[in-house]
Amino acid sequence: xxxxxxxxxxxxxxxxxIGVNALLALSIWLTLSCGxxxxxxxxxxxxxxxxxxxxxxxxxxxxxxxxxxGIAAPTLVALAIGGPTLRLSGVYxxxxxxxxxxxxxxxxxxxxxxxxxxxxxxGIPQETQWWHxxxxxxxxxxxLWRLRRSRIGRAFEAINEDAVAASLMGIAVNAxxxxxxxxxxxxxxxxxxxxxxxTFFIGPSEFGFDRGxxxxxxTILGGTSGLTGPVLGALIITLLPELLRSFRDFRxxxxxxxxxxxxxxxxxxxxxxxxxxxxxxxxxx
Amino acid sequence: xxxxxxxxxxxxxxxxxLFALGFTLIFGVLGVINLSHGAxxxxxxxxxxxxxxxxxxxxxxxxxxxxxxxxAVGLAIDYFVLxxxxxxxxxxxxxxxxxxxxxxxxxxxxQGLFGAENLRxxxxxxxxxxxxxxxxxxSVLEVxxxxxxxxxxxxxxVVMRKTQLGRALRAIAESPKAAALLGINVEGLFYLTSATAxxxxxxxxxxxxxxSNAVFPLMGQPMLHxxxxxxxxxxxxxxxxxxxxxxxxxxxxxxSVAYIGSxxxxxVAFGLLFIVLLLRPQxxxxxxxxxxx
Amino acid sequence: MLRLANxxxxxxxxxxxxxxxxxxxxxxxFGLIGPNGAGKTTxxxxxxxxxxxTSGAIELQGQTLIGVAPHxxxxxxxxxxxxxxRIFKDMTLxxxxxxxxxxxxxxxxxxWLFSLPAFRAQEAHAREKARELLGWVGLAAKASDTAxxxxxxxxxxxxxxxxxxTEPRLLLLDEPVAGMxxxxxxxxxxxxxxxxxxxxxxxxxxxxxxxxxxxxxxxxVLNFGKIIAEGTPDEIKNNVxxxxxxxxxxxxxxx
Numbered sequence: 040x041x042x043x044x045x046x047x048x049x050x051x052x053x054x055x056x057i058g059v060n061a062l063l064a065l066s067i068w069l070t071l072s073c074g075x076x077x078x079x080x081x082x083x084x085x086x087x088x089x090x091x092x093x094x095x096x097x098x099x100x101x102x103x104x105x106x107x108x109g110i111a112a113p114t115l116v117a118l119a120i121g122g123p124t125l126r127l128s129g130v131y132x133x134x135x136x137x138x139x140x141x142x143x144x145x146x147x148x149x150x151x152x153x154x155x156x157x158x159x160x161x162g163i164p165q166e167t168q169w170w171h172x173x174x175x176x177x178x179x180x181x182x183l184w185r186l187r188r189s190r191i192g193r194a195f196e197a198i199n200e201d202a203v204a205a206s207l208m209g210i211a212v213n214a215x216x217x218x219x220x221x222x223x224x225x226x227x228x229x230x231x232x233x234x235x236x237x238t239f240f241i242g243p244s245e246f247g248f249d250r251g252x253x254x255x256x257x258t259i260l261g262g263t264s265g266l267t268g269p270v271l272g273a274l275i276i277t278l279l280p281e282l283l284r285s286f287r288d289f290r291x292x293x294x295x296x297x298x299x300x301x302x303x304x305x306x307x308x309x310x311x312x313x314x315x316x317x318x319x320x321x322x323x324x
Numbered sequence: 325x326x327x328x329x330x331x332x333x334x335x336x337x338x339x340x341x342l343f344a345l346g347f348t349l350i351f352g353v354l355g356v357i358n359l360s361h362g363a364x365x366x367x368x369x370x371x372x373x374x375x376x377x378x379x380x381x382x383x384x385x386x387x388x389x390x391x392x393x394x395x396a397v398g399l400a401i402d403y404f405v406l407x408x409x410x411x412x413x414x415x416x417x418x419x420x421x422x423x424x425x426x427x428x429x430x431x432x433x434x435q436g437l438f439g440a441e442n443l444r445x446x447x448x449x450x451x452x453x454x455x456x457x458x459x460x461x462x463s464v465l466e467v468x469x470x471x472x473x474x475x476x477x478x479x480x481x482v483v484m485r486k487t488q489l490g491r492a493l494r495a496i497a498e499s500p501k502a503a504a505l506l507g508i509n510v511e512g513l514f515y516l517t518s519a520t521a522x523x524x525x526x527x528x529x530x531x532x533x534x535x536s537n538a539v540f541p542l543m544g545q546p547m548l549h550x551x552x553x554x555x556x557x558x559x560x561x562x563x564x565x566x567x568x569x570x571x572x573x574x575x576x577x578x579x580s581v582a583y584i585g586s587x588x589x590x591x592v593a594f595g596l597l598f599i600v601l602l603l604r605p606q607x608x609x610x611x612x613x614x615x616x617x
Numbered sequence: 618m619l620r621l622a623n624x625x626x627x628x629x630x631x632x633x634x635x636x637x638x639x640x641x642x643x644x645x646x647f648g649l650i651g652p653n654g655a656g657k658t659t660x661x662x663x664x665x666x667x668x669x670x671t672s673g674a675i676e677l678q679g680q681t682l683i684g685v686a687p688h689x690x691x692x693x694x695x696x697x698x699x700x701x702x703r704i705f706k707d708m709t710l711x712x713x714x715x716x717x718x719x720x721x722x723x724x725x726x727x728x729w730l731f732s733l734p735a736f737r738a739q740e741a742h743a744r745e746k747a748r749e750l751l752g753w754v755g756l757a758a759k760a761s762d763t764a765x766x767x768x769x770x771x772x773x774x775x776x777x778x779x780x781x782x783t784e785p786r787l788l789l790l791d792e793p794v795a796g797m798x799x800x801x802x803x804x805x806x807x808x809x810x811x812x813x814x815x816x817x818x819x820x821x822x823x824x825x826x827x828x829x830x831x832x833x834x835x836x837x838v839l840n841f842g843k844i845i846a847e848g849t850p851d852e853i854k855n856n857v858x859x860x861x862x863x864x865x866x867x868x869x870x871x872x
Contacts, residue, residue: 145591189729204703209691209720295428302422
């Protein structure tokens with residue numbers, strides 16, 4: 040048991056970060072599965088992180104309540120901005136969400152009295168336990184798994200392939216897109232809230248474009264066909280800078296290169312059931 | 325006063341328009357949202373700076389260098405990344421994701437090669453004479469920017485409207501398959517568009533570098549955000565929209581700095597963007613986005 | 618069942634449809650024919666709510682369809698296939714058809730979240746029904762295959778099965794046999810006849826004259842956006858205006 044304790048001492052932060060990143064990757068996977076590219080999830084993470092932190096620090100709220108706030112706030116924002124932007128097509132949403140992160144960042148910077156401005160929030164109580172993260176990951180995986188099997192999951196798939204044909208199947212496309220968008224925001228917010236109480240410091244620069252690309256890379260690398268991919272991608276992208284210390288400086292650049300290479304050569308990511316099946320020759324094809 | 329603000333806004337707006345033009349060209353003709361356009365913008369600025377500081381070329385020559393280098397980079401991006409994705413008929417989000425990756429690679433490469441600090445054009449080269457005209461002040465540099473921008477945009481406009489080439493490009497924008505059936509060399513024109521759009525981006529990079537006296541690796545990012553705002557404002561794929569949207573954004577930014585304060589400046593673009601999306605999502609001149617195969 | 622009254626559609630300055638009026642009788646097979654570019658697919662786009670008419674009325678059993686969202690129109694009982702086939706290529710044939718049943722599945726969040734009996738029963742029933750529909754078009758054997766490897770004819774049949782899954786009263790078929798060889802056409806003709814016999818109202822757009830004459834009980838002819846004739850197949854065959862519109866296209870009937 041002793042080696043485990045010393046192992047945990049050193050690595051618990053890393054493992055919990057993998058969990059948080061898995062949640063983030065899953066949140067982007069969810070929106071991608073409905074044909075939406077939500078670069079805004081990093082901003083939603085930030086909203087969740089700040090909301091939860093302010094609740095524990097300034098209002099002395101108990102942790103579960105702070106988490107609830109961290110989930111609710113970004114969801115409400117998503118519902119508010121989703122309406123107009125989801126109306127036309129996924130292209131506008133992608134563009135608008137790219138800039139949304141900038142807006143949030145500027146707002147955080149300027150609301151110094153609440154958010155600490157550029158200096159961020161320091162001294163957030165480290166409330167996050169390993170089981171919080173584990174529970175969150177398991178619950179989210181469960182919900183998403185069941186969702187995929189329901190008519191809603193099928194509707195997402197249909198919308199992803201051909202939104203017009205989907206609407207003519209009786210699917211309320213905009214309502215479903217909003218669901219994917221808002222649920223993705225909720226998951227990202229939860230991840231943000233958990234993360235804030237893990238790292239005890241958050242600043243506005245953590246939830247911008249770089250973070251958005253990080254999360255996107257995890258999902259694209261891991262694979263978009265199912266739930267395994269995002270988790271795998273989170274694992275790899277979180278561990279890579281640890282395993283290859285020298286690569287830490289090039290982390291962002293590496294992310295960029297990975298995005299391009301995966302898109303070109305392994306479009307469905309690493310975990311692609313079809314390709315794996317054909318490699319390992321299982322079943323007739 | 326208002327007239328002075330308008331004049332200030334004019335040159336800024338022109339550069340925004342020029343950048344957005346390249347962006348909207350790629351969207352209109354190739355159907356791709358090319359988020360590496362900001363990186364190409366940055367490449368142009370660095371290319372110009374390099375030839376000026378290393379080889380002692382004149383400012384005009386450096387503009388040419390920026391144009392050529394950016395065009396080459398844009399062409400390479402199209403050939404090596406966008407073209408394979410075209411052949412595969414990838415859904416529209418995929419090329420966009422790839423260009424995000426490319427932008428990051430370029431930005432970080434620039435940082436590695438040239439460092440993260442602000443570099444400047446040698447001050448002897450930059451004209452700082454001021455003109456006084458009808459009670460407003462405008463620098464020679466600003467005049468040059470406006471004239472050059474309008475010249476480029478006018479050329480583009482004439483080509484698109486009055487030449488066979490322009491007709492072919494507009495046909496491709498409507499429907500690449502149909503254009504191909506008409507015997508138009510679609511693939512070749514894709515290359516031309518990518519190169520031209522990149523060239524416009526690169527030139528606008530030099531102009532902004534001169535205007536704000538700063539060249540740094542991430543200079544393309546805020547530009548990209550503004551470019552997005554401009555073409556949503558003006559309507560995606562529409563040249564007039566890029567022009568008017570760019571001028572409008574320049575004006576809005578200058579006004580907001582004057583009357584609200586400079587911290588919110590970058591958010592102005594997005595504020596506008598959201599308002600437009602709320603009220604008229606297709607922008608001023610845009611059409612609905614359904615593009616036939 | 619379906620009534621179009623004085624429907625016009627303009628795109629900017631271009632007038633695509635002018636004063637189009639006709640009735641699609643319930644329980645019958647109705648055909649809309651006309652030269653290419655006459656505006657036939659636009660009529661379908663107007664009916665299914667993808668476009669709004671510039672003027673005129675479109676009513677399904679007395680209720681207007683104008684201003685109603687496409688997915689609502691489907692829920693009211695209109696299903697449609699597409700001229701350029703829009704099946705979901707990454708899904709299995711079975712799933713393609715099950716998607717069509719979306720609006721008829723009504724289990725709630727707890728049901729699918731916890732896999733309650735209501736969820737499982739409805740899903741099982743949906744899959745059964747989907748298999749049955751695939752059987753109607755002769756694709757039951759391929760139910761578990763992915764839809765990206767189908768022959769052209771099979772794709773059209775899949776679209777048909779999927780449209781039927783929405784439990785429509787009115788079925789809009791946009792060029793259902795385009796691109797098929799003669800054998801496939803005859804097969805599909807039989808299947809559509811069977812479907813019509815089950816009581817569905819069918820409204821089709823087609824070019825193949827023999828197909829249309831053989832199947833449709835009433836036909837309307839659209840030329841340059843205007844209806845120039847409406848009646849039984851025999852009336853249409855002998856109509857002077859129709860023959861003139863198709864001048865030089867007699868080889869189509871012979872094809």
